[in-house]
Structure formats: structure tokens, C-alpha cells
Amino acid sequence: MRDRKSERHARTRAEILDAAWETARAEGLAGLTLRDVARRVGMQPPSLYSYFASKDAVYDAMFAQGCREFLEGQARTALTGDALADLKAVARYFIGFCTENPTRYQLLFQRTVPGFEPSAESFAVSEEGLKALRGMLAGIGVTDPEALDLLTALGTGLADQQISNDPGGDRWIRLIDEAMEMYFAHISKRMKAGDAP
Amino acid sequence: MRDRKSERHARTRAEILDAAWETARAEGLAGLTLRDVARRVGMQPPSLYSYFASKDAVYDAMFAQGCREFLEGQARTALTGDALADLKAVARYFIGFCTENPTRYQLLFQRTVPGFEPSAESFAVSEEGLKALRGMLAGIGVTDPEALDLLTALGTGLADQQISNDPGGDRWIRLIDEAMEMYFAHISKRMKAGDAP
DNA sequence: GTCTATATTTGGATAGAC
DNA sequence: GTCTATCCAAATATAGAC
Known part of the structure; x- marks a missing residue:
């Protein structure tokens, strides 16, 4: 049976990853910050830690x-x-x-x-x-x-x-x-x- | 007449620059910090501002x-x-x-x-x-x-x-x-x- | 010119409520 | 899972004493 929960988790993870690419493109790879990524996906920075350690x-x-x-x-x-x-x-x-x-x-x-x-x-x-x-x-x-x-x-x-x-x-x-x-x-x-x- | 003061200033500036190169080589160019440079020349970080703006x-x-x-x-x-x-x-x-x-x-x-x-x-x-x-x-x-x-x-x-x-x-x-x-x-x-x- | 002290900002990361 | 609140560290930069 499909695990709707982990599917959603994976989807959100992918969304965050997309946002990270956009941020890196805009600010430079070394200039990437979790704050910017979070803002781009509409989250607060600490929330990202549910998806990336x-x-x-x-x-x-x-x-x-x-x-x-x-x-x-x-x-x-x-x-x-x-x-x-x-x-x-x-x-x-x-x-x-x-x-x-x-x-x-x-x-x-x-x-x-x-x-x-x-x-x-x-x-x-x-x-x-x-x-x-x-x-x-x-x-x-x-x-x-x-x-x-x-x-x-x-x-x-x-x-x-x-x-x-x-x-x-x-x-x-x-x-x-x-x-x-x-x-x-x-x-x-x-x-x-x-x-x- | 020689300007001993500005000669000394230039010498110190060159010394700081050397330290900056060493630091960049060790920590990566993007990882360069004035703290590290200052430590390497034996100064406190604010003192560098007499030589670089x-x-x-x-x-x-x-x-x-x-x-x-x-x-x-x-x-x-x-x-x-x-x-x-x-x-x-x-x-x-x-x-x-x-x-x-x-x-x-x-x-x-x-x-x-x-x-x-x-x-x-x-x-x-x-x-x-x-x-x-x-x-x-x-x-x-x-x-x-x-x-x-x-x-x-x-x-x-x-x-x-x-x-x-x-x-x-x-x-x-x-x-x-x-x-x-x-x-x-x-x-x-x-x-x-x-x-x- | 150099120091100490400090302001300011920024950014990663954690705690704990909801 | 997400939030608020907060901590902590690092780093640039300034003020002012000596």
C-alpha cells in the first residue's frame, strides 16, 4: 500500500532542493543560506531540518x-x-x-x-x-x-x-x-x- | 628625502598581503577572514584597518x-x-x-x-x-x-x-x-x- | 599605529510548544 | 511538521583610549 506520508515528505524535499538550486544560482553557490532557501519555499528556517540534517x-x-x-x-x-x-x-x-x-x-x-x-x-x-x-x-x-x-x-x-x-x-x-x-x-x-x- | 614612515607603512601592507595569500591558500579563497590574517601577522583584527579599508x-x-x-x-x-x-x-x-x-x-x-x-x-x-x-x-x-x-x-x-x-x-x-x-x-x-x- | 571594547549582522542549529 | 524563541559562533567594522 502506498505510503502517502513518505510520498509527501519526498515531494517537499524535492521542492526544497529546487529552491536551493534557485538560491545558489541567484546568490552564488558559496552564498547559499538556509534562510534564503526557507523564504523561497515559504517556511521558517528551522523547519528545513525536518528534511535535511x-x-x-x-x-x-x-x-x-x-x-x-x-x-x-x-x-x-x-x-x-x-x-x-x-x-x-x-x-x-x-x-x-x-x-x-x-x-x-x-x-x-x-x-x-x-x-x-x-x-x-x-x-x-x-x-x-x-x-x-x-x-x-x-x-x-x-x-x-x-x-x-x-x-x-x-x-x-x-x-x-x-x-x-x-x-x-x-x-x-x-x-x-x-x-x-x-x-x-x-x-x-x-x-x-x-x-x- | 626618504619618507621612512610611508616606507614602513608600505612594508607592513605587503606583509599583510602575504599573510592574506597564505590564509587564502590554507582556508580557501572564499574562506578568507580578517581574523586569520591578523593572527598570522600578530595583530588584532581592527589594526588591519590602518592598512586596508x-x-x-x-x-x-x-x-x-x-x-x-x-x-x-x-x-x-x-x-x-x-x-x-x-x-x-x-x-x-x-x-x-x-x-x-x-x-x-x-x-x-x-x-x-x-x-x-x-x-x-x-x-x-x-x-x-x-x-x-x-x-x-x-x-x-x-x-x-x-x-x-x-x-x-x-x-x-x-x-x-x-x-x-x-x-x-x-x-x-x-x-x-x-x-x-x-x-x-x-x-x-x-x-x-x-x-x- | 595598535590596542581593547563593543556594535552589528548574519547564519547555522536546537528546544520546546502547538 | 511547523512554528516561535533562542542560542551560539563567526566575522566585519567602528569608537576611543593609550
Whole structure:
């Protein structure tokens, strides 16, 4: 039988989490306060403690949610089998994910929040996301660790510049395809050189 | 005649600034407090106000100092006239500058400090640094805006990954030369294609 | 210039009534 | 579960003595 009570509890929890994201977006991730979150959901600050044990627990829930969103979106990214096309698709997904919500990007990929460390459980979700990404790239044929590192640098660089220097625009998003063509040409040449040195 | 008083004042100011850097490195940039800074220089917190009008003024002085350091290091970067070699030298300088002091990197290039905005004066110093960088790259032959954007993405991406995922190591620093070779091959091809489309 | 004392604000967290 | 009342700590900043 359905547990109407815990359903309601979960719903309210989700509502608070939404409010926390809005607040973080407005005030900056480090500037998040429970007071602001409470005001946004129409509660008094102490009432939040029925849903989250501490402010850090809120950060942790946001972190876990962000990781899940990353995984879900990744599962929806359709691959064709054509290496270059798939490389572009993965890059577009990753950079799109980062730029569409810079606050989430900051929480997940940069470590700039005061004293926050994700819980072991949340961290496991995060690891799963990275593993899935590596799996995708292995399917494309990118398995060499250095080639992978170069690719992640390119991806985060494009995302970071877009967020920092043209928020809301597409100045670096426009360069994704060109960047992937450059990268693909490079690793193709490297592989050939590796076959016959 | 020398003004011993103002010399002493400047010296103490510099000492406080050093302490602020140490504190920021230890507690995180956003976690900087005047209490900690004061303790580190052996003063009571209110005494700092003889040297800085506010906490923001401390951030601003740190920002300006970082920009000056960037400029000075850049002036010392010797170029040879060989485009690829110079590209590598500039990249090594930039990424070295970022990774050798992640706190400074965060203050100058990311915008993650609570409510801090650099003053107009400090911001001007920052602009000068970017202009010098652009000038250097123009000397190498990189003037196309999109080629420049791609290069900055590569540079910040390498620096960012190095800082975030291998602090103190050289996992991405090792890739600088390869990345610049990849980039150079790409823009060479592009230029040729542009000449005879 | 430096100190003590203090004002003020802010924000996380708890106690206990309803 | 939610509220009011409150505590406690931290941190910026000011006033005024020395």
C-alpha cells in the first residue's frame, strides 16, 4: 500500500532542493543560506531540518542530483558508430551540460564550495558518471590515457571559457565541432604513427 | 628625502598581503577572514584597518598583485621567432602561472569569490595582461578570433584539469607540447585552406 | 599605529510548544 | 511538521583610549 506520508515528505524535499538550486544560482553557490532557501519555499528556517540534517546535507543532495542528471542525459546521447560524429556528440553533450547550468558545473566539477565534501554515497554516483563517459569514448576508440586526458582538457576548456567569458552565449560552443575535428585528426595521426614507427 | 614612515607603512601592507595569500591558500579563497590574517601577522583584527579599508580592499590588492605578477612573468618569456616553439613557450608560461598558485588562478580567472568585483584600477591591470598575451600570439601569427578562442580554451582546459584532478603533479602539464603541436597543425591546415579554398 | 571594547549582522542549529 | 524563541559562533567594522 502506498505510503502517502513518505510520498509527501519526498515531494517537499524535492521542492526544497529546487529552491536551493534557485538560491545558489541567484546568490552564488558559496552564498547559499538556509534562510534564503526557507523564504523561497515559504517556511521558517528551522523547519528545513525536518528534511535535511544540515546545510551540508543540502549540498550533498544537490551534488547527487547533478550526478544523476549527468548520467541520464548521457544515456540519451545516441551514438552512430562513426567515430568523429560520435566524438562531436559526446563533446556537445558534455559542454551543453556544463554551460546550461554553471552553478551545477561549479558544484560537480570544480571544488570551490567552502568546506563541502560529497558523501561516499554521492561520490559513488559521480564516479559512475565518469566511468560511463570513459566507456563511451572507449567505444569510439579513445582508450590511450594521454589521449583521454587531452580530450577532457579540451572539453573542460571549452566549457570553462564559455561560462566565464560569454555566459549565455555560444562563442565557444560554436567551436566544438572544429575542436573535435582537430582532435580527431591528431589522434588518427598518432595511431598511424604508433602502428608503424 | 626618504619618507621612512610611508616606507614602513608600505612594508607592513605587503606583509599583510602575504599573510592574506597564505590564509587564502590554507582556508580557501572564499574562506578568507580578517581574523586569520591578523593572527598570522600578530595583530588584532581592527589594526588591519590602518592598512586596508575593508576586506574587499584586501581582495582587490591581491587581484592587482596577481595581475602584475602575470605581466612581469610574461615579459620574461623569451620568444625565438619559430612559431611552434613560441606557441609552446607561451602555453607553458600560462599554464605554469595558473598551476603554481591555484588560489591566484581562482581569484584572477574564475569568478567564484562571494561578492568581490575588482576595482576599475585593478581591472585595468588585468586587461593589460590579456592585451600583452594577445600581442604575443599575434606575433606568432595567431590573429583570427576563432583560432584565438580555441587556443585559450586549450590553455585553460589544461590548467584547469591539472589543478582540479592532479594538484601538484604534471599529468596535464606533460601534454602541453603535444597539445600545441596538435593546435599548430590545425591552424596551419586552416590557413592553407583559407588561401586556396 | 595598535590596542581593547563593543556594535552589528548574519547564519547555522536546537528546544520546546502547538 | 511547523512554528516561535533562542542560542551560539563567526566575522566585519567602528569608537576611543593609550
